[in-house]
Amino acid sequence: QPKDQIGSYTYFPSTGMHRAAGGFGALNVYSRPRIPVPYATPDGDFTLLIGDWHKTNYKTLQQNLDAGKGIGLPDGLLINGQTRTSFTGDQGKTYKFRVSNVGLSSTFNFRIQGHKLKVVEVEGSNVLQNVYDSVDVHVGQSLSILVTLDQAPRDYYIVASTRFTRPALTTTAFLHYSNSRSQATGPLPPPPAGELHWSMQQARTFRWNLTANAARPNPQGSFHYGTIPITRTYVLANSAPLINGKQRCAVNRVSFIYPDTPLKLADYFNVPGVFSLNSIQSTPSDGAASLGTSVLGATLHDFIEVVFQNDEKTMQSWHLDGYDFWVVGFGAGKWTQA
Numbered sequence: 244q245p246k247d248q249i250g251s252y253t254y255f256p257s258t259g260m261h262r263a264a265g266g267f268g269a270l271n272v273y274s275r276p277r278i279p280v281p282y283a284t285p286d287g288d289f290t291l292l293i294g295d296w297h298k299t300n301y302k303t304l305q306q307n308l309d310a311g312k313g314i315g316l317p318d319g320l321l322i323n324g325q326t327r328t329s330f331t332g333d334q335g336k337t338y339k340f341r342v343s344n345v346g347l348s349s350t351f352n353f354r355i356q357g358h359k360l361k362v363v364e365v366e367g368s369n370v371l372q373n374v375y376d377s378v379d380v381h382v383g384q385s386l387s388i389l390v391t392l393d394q395a396p397r398d399y400y401i402v403a404s405t406r407f408t409r410p411a412l413t414t415t416a417f418l419h420y421s422n423s424r425s426q427a428t429g430p431l432p433p434p435p436a437g438e439l440h441w442s443m444q445q446a447r448t449f450r451w452n453l454t455a456n457a458a459r460p461n462p463q464g465s466f467h468y469g470t471i472p473i474t475r476t477y478v479l480a481n482s483a484p485l486i487n488g489k490q491r492c493a494v495n496r497v498s499f500i501y502p503d504t505p506l507k508l509a510d511y512f513n514v515p516g517v518f519s520l521n522s523i524q525s526t527p528s529d530g531a532a533s534l535g536t537s538v539l540g541a542t543l544h545d546f547i548e549v550v551f552q553n554d555e556k557t558m559q560s561w562h563l564d565g566y567d568f569w570v571v572g573f574g575a576g577k578w579t580q581a
Contacts, residue, residue: 247458247459248272248367248457248458249272249273249274249367249369249458250271250364250366250367250368250385250387250457251269251270251271251272251290251341251343251364251367251385251386251387252269252270252271252272252343252367252385253267253268253269253270253292253343253345253385254267254268254269254270255267255268255345257562257564258501259301259305260301260302260304260305261301262345262347263297263301263304263347264300264301265324267292267294267345268292269290269292269343271288271341272367272458274456274457274458275458277460278456278457278458278459279456280369280456281363281369281372281452281454281455281456282363282372282389285339285389286332286333286336286338287332287336287338287339288338288339289330289338289339289340289341290323290341290343291322291323291340291341291342291343291353291401291416292322292323292324292343292345293320293323293342293343293344293346293351293353293380293403293414294320294321294344294347294349295317295319295320295347295348295351295405295412296317296318296319296320296321296346297314297315297318297347298318299315299318307490308489309489309490310488310489310490311488311490312490313490314347314348316408317347317348317349317405317412319412319414320346320351320404320405320413320414322401322403322414322416325416326414327415327416328416328417329398329416329418329419330401330416330417330418330419331419331420331421332392332418332419332421333392333420333421334392334393334396334420334421334422335392335393336391336392337389337390337391337392338389338390338392339387339388339389339390340360340387340388340389341386341387341388342378342380342385342386342387342388343384343385343386344380344381344382344383344385346382347382348382348557349382349407349408349412350379350380350381350382350405350407350442351380351403351404351405351406352377352378352379352380352403352406352434353377353378353379353380353388353402353403354376354378354401354402354432355390355399355400355401355402355418355432356399356400356401356418356427356429356431357394358390358391358392358393358394358399358418359374359376359390359391360374360375360376360378360388360389360390361373361374361375361388361390362375362386362387362388363387363388363389364386364387365386365387365449366384367457368452368457368463369451369452369455369456369457369463370449370450371448371450371451371452372389373448375445376432376435377432377434377435378445379406379441379446381558381560382558382560384560390418392418392420394420396420396423396424397423397425397426397427397428398417398419398420398423398425398426398427399418399420399427400416400417400418400427400431400432401415401416401417401418402414402415402432403415404434406434406438407438407439407557407558411434413431415431451463451569468546471546473547473548474542474545474546474547475525475541475547475548476525476549476550476580477525477539477548477549477550478526478527478550478578479495479527479549479550479552480494480495480527480552480553480554481494481551481552481553481554481555481559481561482532482554482555483555484496484498484531484532486498486532486533487534491534494523494537495523495525495526495527495528495537496524496527496528496530496531497522497523497532497533497534497537498532498533498534498535499535500534501536502517502518502536504517506518506536517536518536518537519536519538520538520539520540522535522536522538523535523537523538523539525539550578552577552578
């Protein structure tokens, strides 16, 4: 419900490979007029949907997965579906750039030649306002960034390049000053030297602004979630097994399959045989992966701790839908209750 959220989001089908065919878009939710925003109203905003792109047809990508293969490296990066686009603003004014990663698998680094990036909102939450030379944006992630056009009047490169891939793919757009008389020149601004460690360190700097409002009049720090007793803990480990010769993803050794009856209808009408709460374990275990309609049980008013464990060699993204979630920490190694 938009009344309960603010910020920059994207939408996409969560089944099949439709996102690879361009099945996505932006959803920007603005604060209600009576709720203050923790920064001056920007002079305008731009939406940048950036993602990796495969020349291969999305149906062929699906067939490759069904044949036990991967989708391979992408062929390029696109900004709003294009290889060259521009965004125009007036010198001296500040604009909000809503940057989202709508790709399939690639993290990218975002930067603007000669300009600083002030991150003000991440995933629907107002954050402490830090200034960066560049930001990493992971698959499915959205950031709101303030950029002040405080340089000489000309055009500047907007750059996005993939992270953790060999080779790195790069795409450009242009920041065009309305009084510009010259094109963008010079080398593209380089990405940061560090990779995984650098990216994790930067992500740790995205912290809630506890005194700022979000979708409601009360500050984000009004509720002290750390004092609420945890009802139960789920440790969810992702993997990429071959099941019946097909490349699948699995959580705690179960690869989800959609039943013929929608889950909410089956739950509401107590339809037997559609799903079982015992089909997936609450912690990882050894063994072969299998197909199943995996559903984790919970009770109304439960306060649940969820731990995501990635044992793969690649960056993984999780999409959490329908509830509020708060990241309280992350790092290398195995999680323990200590």
